[in-house]
Amino acid sequence: MSKERIVVKIGSSSLTNHKGEIDQDKLTDHVDAIATLVGANHEVILVSSGAVAAGFKKLGYPSRPVTLKGKQAAASVGQSLLIQTYMEKFSEYNITAAQILLTRSDFSNRDRYRNAYATITELLERGIVPIINENDTVSVDELTFGDNDMLSSLVSGFIHADRLIILTDIDGIYDGNPRTNPNAKKFYFLEGIPEDMLERADSTGSKVGTGGMKSKLLAAQTALSLGVSVFIGMGNGKNKLLEIIDGKGNGTYIFNREHHALNTKKQWIALHSESSGKIYVDQGAVEAILYNGKSLLAPGVFKVTGTFEKGDVVEVIGAKGFIGKGEVSCSSAELKNYLEEKYRQGKDNESSLEVIHRNNWVKAKKVI
Numbered sequence: 105m106s107k108e109r110i111v112v113k114i115g116s117s118s119l120t121n122h123k124g125e126i127d128q129d130k131l132t133d134h135v136d137a138i139a140t141l142v143g144a145n146h147e148v149i150l151v152s153s154g155a156v157a158a159g160f161k162k163l164g165y166p167s168r169p170v171t172l173k174g175k176q177a178a179a180s181v182g183q184s185l186l187i188q189t190y191m192e193k194f195s196e197y198n199i200t201a202a203q204i205l206l207t208r209s210d211f212s213n214r215d216r217y218r219n220a221y222a223t224i225t226e227l228l229e230r231g232i233v234p235i236i237n238e239n240d241t242v243s244v245d246e247l248t249f250g251d252n253d254m255l256s257s258l259v260s261g262f263i264h265a266d267r268l269i270i271l272t273d274i275d276g277i278y279d280g281n282p283r284t285n286p287n288a289k290k291f292y293f294l295e296g297i298p299e300d301m302l303e304r305a306d307s308t309g310s311k312v313g314t315g316g317m318k319s320k321l322l323a324a325q326t327a328l329s330l331g332v333s334v335f336i337g338m339g340n341g342k343n344k345l346l347e348i349i350d351g352k353g354n355g356t357y358i359f360n361r362e363h364h365a366l367n368t369k370k371q372w373i374a375l376h377s378e379s380s381g382k383i384y385v386d387q388g389a390v391e392a393i394l395y396n397g398k399s400l401l402a403p404g405v406f407k408v409t410g411t412f413e414k415g416d417v418v419e420v421i422g423a424k425g426f427i428g429k430g431e432v433s434c435s436s437a438e439l440k441n442y443l444e445e446k447y448r449q450g451k452d453n454e455s456s457l458e459v460i461h462r463n464n465w466v467k468a469k470k471v472i
């Protein structure tokens with residue numbers, strides 16, 4: 105078996121009980137399985153939920169809090185308890201773990217994104233298991249990853265993982281919620297996530313988790329688009345993760361033949377960057393950049409909005425709408441000057457100003 109880089113995401117329901125405590129047996133089982141993977145020479149990054157679910161009892165809440173301040177207070181207590189427990193259990197295997205708490209803005213800021221990448225890579229090179237969670241105590245509703253399923257898929261794309269394993273309290277994806285529909289049928293393999301499955305998916309989860317199966321399907325779709333294959337399911341015992349990568353897991357395997365990994369820079373442009381403006385292009389430019397792999401040059405541009413500098417990211421708009429995003433090679437002022445000159449002279453300038461180099465361009469997932 106060749107060495108793989110594997111992201112393992114563990115949901116709250118697989119780490120805690122409904123009273124607001126860490127379930128020591130469940131957590132130990134996961135640590136045993138991760139240690140087995142590390143022992144087999146694989147690189148493992150753990151995305152662990154459970155901070156809110158592990159902390160709320162100590163704050164005197166009878167069940168998972170629903171207010172933002174309640175969740176944030178519970179998370180600050182629960183995260184410490186979780187990490188303390190992980191550290192103790194991993195040390196029994198002589199494995200060092202590292203805590204990494206991320207917010208959405210750590211991804212949208214390019215320097216912080218690069219730093220996070222460098223840090224995680226360094227930890228992996230030194231045989232350490234990074235344990236990632238959202239920094240719940242400072243994240244606000246509008247600025248979250250949504251849930252840890254999405255965080256785990258973004259992390260797996262970002263560090264070019266070979267696969268993402270989402271461990272949960274159910275043995276895979278069904279065509280309906282098996283807790284409410286006993287006739288629901290299980291999918292053992294899926295090639296991509298069909299749109300109708302996403303539309304029908306249920307966002308009801310367990311009492312301690314968030315998002316239900318819908319958030320897992322959305323996360324799987326994102327991971328696949330970044331070239332990472334996905335497993336969603338459960339398991340028991342120290343060999344459960346090895347069995348999953350060996351194709352014998354109790355869950356659903358999801359893969360995608362078509363998608364290829366996007367490099368880190370293109371992932372940042374596509375998924376995390378904020379757009380500083382819009383560039384409207386004609387049909388010739390649409391064909392050149394979408395279908396012929398060319399860079400975008402100024403003669404294909406007919407309108408520019410917003411103010412941007414070289415290196416900023418803009419949206420590109422064709423006749424039928426949004427077609428992709430790219431990092432510009434020139435400023436909005438240069439481009440607007442070019443257009444003014446072109447209209448004054450009634451023809452294109454001799455020099456072809458480059459607007460977006462093809463290496464800095466990412467086409468929209470759905471091109472209209």
Ligand SMILES: Nc1ncnc2c1ncn2[C@@H]1O[C@H](COP(=O)(O)OP(=O)(O)O)[C@@H](O)[C@H]1O
Nearest residue numbers: 115116117272278280306309310313314316317
């Ligand atoms: N189509 C489906 N297939 C499988 N599980 C589903 C489906 N729809 C909803 N669910 C529910 O999703 C739950 C898992 O989601 P969640 O509680 O958020 O997990 P976690 O805490 O592991 O993130 C399952 O226990 C199940 O009740």
Ligand SMILES: N[C@@H](CCC(=O)OP(=O)(O)O)C(=O)O
Nearest residue numbers: 116153154155156251252314
């Ligand atoms: N960051 C939160 C995770 C919330 C979440 O996504 O939970 P889950 O659906 O159980 O993966 C916590 O640690 O409680």
